[in-house]
Amino acid sequence: MDPYSKRKKELPERPPESTRPSPFPDEVLELVLGLLKSNKDRSSVSLVCKDWYNAESWSRTHVFIGNCYSVSPEIVARRFPKIRSVTLKGKPRFSDFNLVPRNWGADIQSWLVVFASKYPFLEELRLKRMTVTDESLEFLALNFPNFKALSLLSCDGFSTDGLAAIATHCKNLTELDIQENGIDDKSGNWLGCLPENFSSLEVLNFANLNSDVNFDALERLVSRCKSLKVLKVNKNISLEQLQRLLVCTPQLTELGTGSISQELTERQYTELENTFKHCKNLDTLSGLWEVMTPYLPVLYPACTNLTFLNLSYAALQGLELANLLRHCPQLRRLWVLDTVEDKGLEAVGSNCPLLEELRVFPADPFDEEIVHGVTEAGFVAVSYGCRRLHYVLYFCRQMTNAAVATIVQNCPNFTHFRLCIMNPGQPDYMTNEPMDEAFGAVVKTCSKLQRLSVSGLLTDLTFEYVGRYAKNLETLSVAFAGTSDWGMQCVLGGCTKLRKLEIRDCPFGNAALLSGLEKYESMRSLWMSSCNVTMNGCRLLAREMPRLNVEVMKEEGSDDSQADKVYVYRSVAGPRRDAPPSVLTLSVFTEGTSPKCRRWGCNPYFCDMDG
């Protein structure tokens, strides 16, 4: 018996079969559309006609909500009755960098309450930048008997007690993925809460945790779970312990090691080497916390089929990286620390012809005295060797316009270009000019560009270029840049596919903000902090655009008329009611003027559920 109520009772009457346009019975249509996995395709399908809209709604099992406040859980449940998997994103991205007040919102609890009643057979929940309390985790564990997969990325509000609740009650758990969260690590034995006969785990990632886990419980768990494909341990797991785990798990495809810093005897070293020789199925390797570099060679045999190598917590030198990369011929994605310096990046260029993604993180971003790291030379070297590169995140302390021009000439297929010159407002260090031409080259050459982060000394010219050329741009991040409102106006006017715009510390004011009046409804969100926007500008925006939520966060001691932080997003759920006192929600209702004649309700042309 289908747990969900029969559709015929809920929807308006359909015309008789002979006059219906579609020759297919609804069930067939649903079956066919059920095979569609891509959200974009599903959105398109739902626009064809009412029948297809209904069929799509009924056949959908996974929903992605890019902004948890753009829609309410009730609206989601009404439209999609058969959801088994939910992905939700909450706070604005700048909350990762402490720009959003701690209690801002995005609490999962109100969603769980609705899901418990509407989706009792929910299986998967993936959250990013949401607030999740231990109570919510317990509620989740107790109210969803089929629950299988939990993934928490960059969330906060919970502790290891919450994990214990999940471990205790979720009998069908296949995935527990805890990444980079603000977790209250109370230690304790959450892992031991998994029942002794429990064996369904396929993904376990607790690299986030700083405390020890019960190793015996872990070892027994890992040997029981024959389907375990992903295991990422935390840095407290020693090499010796890792070796014992790996012996039980030759089928692993993704491994996150513990620390590589324990002193090994020769026998231990050989044993470890042999164990890694048997890890032939690995496509992803990460961890390597506190790596003692003489032991790196022990990993070499496991690297033959690696496509993703995450060394972003391992402070390797250039030479060590070079030696390691020689054993990774299949590498597609590489994350490193800038301790490898330009020499290391030259090695990347020489050894990784298939590389598609490179991320270089700074080892010491806040230390002004550090004078090494990577420079433009390293990036250029990579671009000569890795022609398939299309995703880059690069933190550096110096860059030139000429280097960037060379880089995009070598690699014109960039879809994601995120360059962070760490000193705000720094010009081309050789010519002293602004970095306008660098980003001009990027947008002119890389027609597929979807995501761009700019940095360095930039005038409005950069944004003129962006508006004129970046026609596929969806996400733009700007900091300490621009000269006047004109810059932001160019972007809003020119980037037709823009969905997310986040700006901090730029001289953009009300004129710029209001130039996007008509645009924001086609975007997911706009963030502006430490710019020149005033409360009046925000009020005007809220008044003119009732379907936008305009939220202002004030900082202590700031001028009453300034809007320090502004977050604007489209929503069919109306202004939210759970904002803390420091967040002002400006809406047409609070601003006291009559709303424009637009209908509320779930408008399929509008639904932000697909991002």
Next chain:
Amino acid sequence: MSMRLEHDYIGLSSEVPPMESSDKKFSAGGLHLKATELRLGLPGSESPERENGNSQLSIGAKRGFSVAIHGGSANWVFSGSPGSEPAFSPRAANAGKVITGSDSVPVSKDGLPQSPKPIAQEKKNQILGVNGHGVAAASKAQVVGWPPIRSFRKNTMASHTPKNDDDAEAKLGSGFLYIKVSMDGAPYLRKVDLKTHGSYTELSSALEKMFSCFTIGQCGSHGVPSRDGLSESRLIDLLHGSEYVLTYEDKDGDWMLVGDVPWKMFTDSCRRLRIMKSSEAIGLAPRAMEKCKSRN
């Protein structure tokens, strides 16, 4: 001790200091607090006279130059003859020299494009203590949320590199041990990772490579003074050569000669390195060194 000649490596003439501001008088041997007073500005905003000076500089040199010491110039008492100043400490001397090298730093704020906001202003007011002990540490304001690194990464890397207030020179991670290396006459310091070297010889050759561009105008062990210090033949043997002496500061704060103790003991106790001119080490008069250099 003349500082001017040390400017050659960055392409500035040795005659007239191409310093833009006319009020920047500078002379060897004198106390010119105004000369040591540096002004602030965004890196790279130096005036145009410094055209090609930058191209020879390596990573980060810009940063070292353009961040200035704000006030507190009294702390940077500059003495022309290090030997003669009883209160002189190597640290201050190095600092002084760095200032010297960077005295073309000054910034005309007029030349800057409109700077965005108070936050950026705050950033400009960051004070850099050259020797790691920030002169006005209180003013070192960090821009919130910049660079954009997630808290988890920040906290993880921070725990890897414990920062002691009194020991800011040695950055110890489990994979590396970075210590500062200064060289007399060089405008900026470098950092070297002691863990990547297994012996004194390795360290010495690494340091030679790092600092070879600064060794010009020396009456080197080759006996032939040369104009251009960038050729490879000018490598100095730091351990055995006569021009420079490699010294280090140990955990007790004493300056020791490198090479006496076993390597492991050395890496455990070394907090920073200084490549000292032999003349200084044995207290020769600075003018004698000047003559030597002026044969350039």
